[in-house]
Amino acid sequence: MTGRLRAPTGRYGGKSAAERQAERRQRFLAAALRLFGDAPGFRSTTVAALSEAAGLSTRQFYEEFRTLEDVLAALHLQVNDWAEQAVLDALAGAGDLSLPERVAVLFHAYAASVTADPRRIRITFVEIIGVSPRLEEQRLARRSRWVDLICAEARAAAARGDAAPRDYRLAATAFIGSVNGLLHDWSAGWVDATLDEVVDELVRQLLGILRPADRGVPGA
The missing domain is CATH 1.10.357.10 (Tetracycline Repressor, domain 2)
Structure with a gap:
């Protein structure tokens, strides 16, 4: 994959696209703190596992990040x-x-x-x-x-x-x-x-x- 997927724009649920993006990013980081900072660790974590821990999809992962x-x-x-x-x-x-x-x-x-x-x-x-x-x-x-x-x-x-x-x-x-x-x-x-x-x-x-x-x- 050469770049991130484009995130949606506009307001939804009372939040702007930028607010939703920041919230998703923080959910991925919070999940990463749990998985990277404990078991299984960074090297044994997959995109699918991190997305599941964050309660988000792998598509949403690639909207925020390119790699783990x-x-x-x-x-x-x-x-x-x-x-x-x-x-x-x-x-x-x-x-x-x-x-x-x-x-x-x-x-x-x-x-x-x-x-x-x-x-x-x-x-x-x-x-x-x-x-x-x-x-x-x-x-x-x-x-x-x-x-x-x-x-x-x-x-x-x-x-x-x-x-x-x-x-x-x-x-x-x-x-x-x-x-x-x-x-x-x-x-x-x-x-x-x-x-x-x-x-x-x-x-x-x-x-x-x-x-x-x-x-x-x-x-x-």
């Missing part, structure tokens, strides 16, 4: 958008908090979002891996956005005198890898700790990166 990979790509972006918005909302309300408090707010918001549903963790850290060069590029692009956020917080902390003034991109990239690995291992049951303990450890690690060595790291 398109669905996984959209779902991966959605899960990341939820987490990013949670962090931005939390930071917007952080005001003039100290660096340790601000970092704690950041990570509690992120962890609360990605662990709100274990299937979100699987989409973010498992199902997206190794699917295609296109999805790998998307995964790394979203990781880069998190690196940018950490670097922005580091620059702001340095301007306040709370962090060493240096280029933090390499350290932030390494740190984001630690975040992903630890949360994945915790969700898989390989880390014997509570979520709060995991977040506290991540806070300590980031403060250790940001704080000048001669100033130490305050308790978090």
